[in-house]
Amino acid sequence: MSDESFNRRDLFKRAAAAGAGAALLNASVGTAEKAMAAETVPTTTLGSTGKTIPKLLMGCSQKFDPVYDKVLHTALKEGVNYLDSGQVYANGQSHATLGTFMEQIGDRSRFWVTSKVMLYGKRAIPANYTSNLEKMLPDLKTDYLDMFMMHDVRSLGQLGPDYMQMGRDLKKRGLIRHFGFSCHHNSVVDLLNKAAEIGPEDIDAIQFRYSFAKYGDKDLNKAIDACKKAGIGLIAMKTQDSVPDDKDMVKSFQSKNYNLFQAKLKAVWADERIDAAVSEMTNLRQLRENVAAVKNTTELAMHEFHQLNRFAANTAHHRCNGCSELCESRVEGDLKVADQLRFLMYDECYGKPEVAKALYRELSENERAFEELNLADATKACPQGIDIVKRLSLAKARLA
Numbered sequence: 334m335s336d337e338s339f340n341r342r343d344l345f346k347r348a349a350a351a352g353a354g355a356a357l358l359n360a361s362v363g364t365a366e367k368a369m370a371a372e373t374v375p376t377t378t379l380g381s382t383g384k385t386i387p388k389l390l391m392g393c394s395q396k397f398d399p400v401y402d403k404v405l406h407t408a409l410k411e412g413v414n415y416l417d418s419g420q421v422y423a424n425g426q427s428h429a430t431l432g433t434f435m436e437q438i439g440d441r442s443r444f445w446v447t448s449k450v451m452l453y454g455k456r457a458i459p460a461n462y463t464s465n466l467e468k469m470l471p472d473l474k475t476d477y478l479d480m481f482m483m484h485d486v487r488s489l490g491q492l493g494p495d496y497m498q499m500g501r502d503l504k505k506r507g508l509i510r511h512f513g514f515s516c517h518h519n520s521v522v523d524l525l526n527k528a529a530e531i532g533p534e535d536i537d538a539i540q541f542r543y544s545f546a547k548y549g550d551k552d553l554n555k556a557i558d559a560c561k562k563a564g565i566g567l568i569a570m571k572t573q574d575s576v577p578d579d580k581d582m583v584k585s586f587q588s589k590n591y592n593l594f595q596a597k598l599k600a601v602w603a604d605e606r607i608d609a610a611v612s613e614m615t616n617l618r619q620l621r622e623n624v625a626a627v628k629n630t631t632e633l634a635m636h637e638f639h640q641l642n643r644f645a646a647n648t649a650h651h652r653c654n655g656c657s658e659l660c661e662s663r664v665e666g667d668l669k670v671a672d673q674l675r676f677l678m679y680d681e682c683y684g685k686p687e688v689a690k691a692l693y694r695e696l697s698e699n700e701r702a703f704e705e706l707n708l709a710d711a712t713k714a715c716p717q718g719i720d721i722v723k724r725l726s727l728a729k730a731r732l733a
């Protein structure tokens with residue numbers, strides 16, 4: 334086990350230590366919380382970049398007020414100056430809104446702006462990433478990005494020499510300061526391992542799905558270790574790993590310091606390999622909760638980790654991991670199981686029915702139709718125990 338190695342057992346040990354301290358302090362919890370809260374949002378150095386970013390990053394896929402957005406302005410005052418955007422976010426409106434916001438502040442240097450371009454198949458070539466980047470900068474009213482990412486990378490081919498050369502060229506042209514990729518797919522382990530081989534000279538940071546529900550994933554843990562050792566910046570997204578049963582868990586979660594949403598974030602920050610976590614904060618209440626959580630230096634206690642652990646196990650049947658090769662390879666035709674379940678999650682858990690419907694409807698008839706197919710083997714192969722027919726039926730009922 335390397336020095337960098339960090340697993341759930343470590344987290345539990347750490348939680349136990351923190352819990353003991355917390356028990357003493359909880360005698361007067363209100364004062365203790367205030368005493369242990371940092372003044373501003375804590376910062377960290379991103380991988381080997383030498384650059385400082387906040388540990389809480391502003392996810393920008395929601396719609397902001399194009400005139401004056403209170404959440405963005407308040408976030409900046411709190412020190413959350415890292416804007417994580419994407420060309421497709423907010424139906425393509427994210428960049429324009431952020432451009433206006435930065436103009437209102439009037440000092441580009443106060444922000445870290447990351448954006449991403451999502452391309453699949455034959456369109457995912459360096460020339461197309463480059464032209465899309467060139468098009469997005471005027472909307473953002475900036476002439477450079479602090480970080481440019483290839484969005485939702487799924488294959489190792491996209492980490493080939495041509496793509497790394499593209500990153501170097503874009504840096505040389507001054508259009509970007511740092512380069513990396515995001516990954517939502519189950520190929521994340523292979524991609525992280527490949528990135529660790531390539532190293533931070535070409536890949537500065539990776540943004541990937543990571544939450545309390547992933548602690549037990551040994552392969553993912555090894556891949557994270559490899560990236561950390563190589564010096565690549567690691568940013569967690571989808572940290573809430575929401576499922577429809579979340580509402581019950583919110584009510585039953587027992588903690589003196591944190592609500593469930595905060596606890597899920599604290600669980601990610603407890604992993605010292607992860608530099609920062611992106612969170613979409615759609616209103617001031619969510620922003621304040623997240624800011625309070627990141628400022629509060631009280632670590633999660635053992636019983637809080639246990640609750641998250643139980644929650645992960647009890648809700649696994651709702652949590653699609655995106656390992657499409659396991660189920661889709663057992664079905665004839667073009668059926669997209671993982672994509673449909675992801676869109677269902679956007680609707681059920683993120684409260685984004687319009688986005689979910691638009692994405693669902695972009696799939697072809699063959700990619701959606703499942704009624705005539707035998708899905709028994711695919712269902713048997715699913716490591717999460719998902720009832721695939723039931724979930725695809727629900728996706729159709731809600732999104733078609």
Ligand code: SF4
Pocket residue numbers: 652653654655656657658659660661670671674714715716717718719721
């Ligand atoms: S349905 Fe199951 S096997 Fe298919 S992608 Fe989701 S988790 Fe993986």
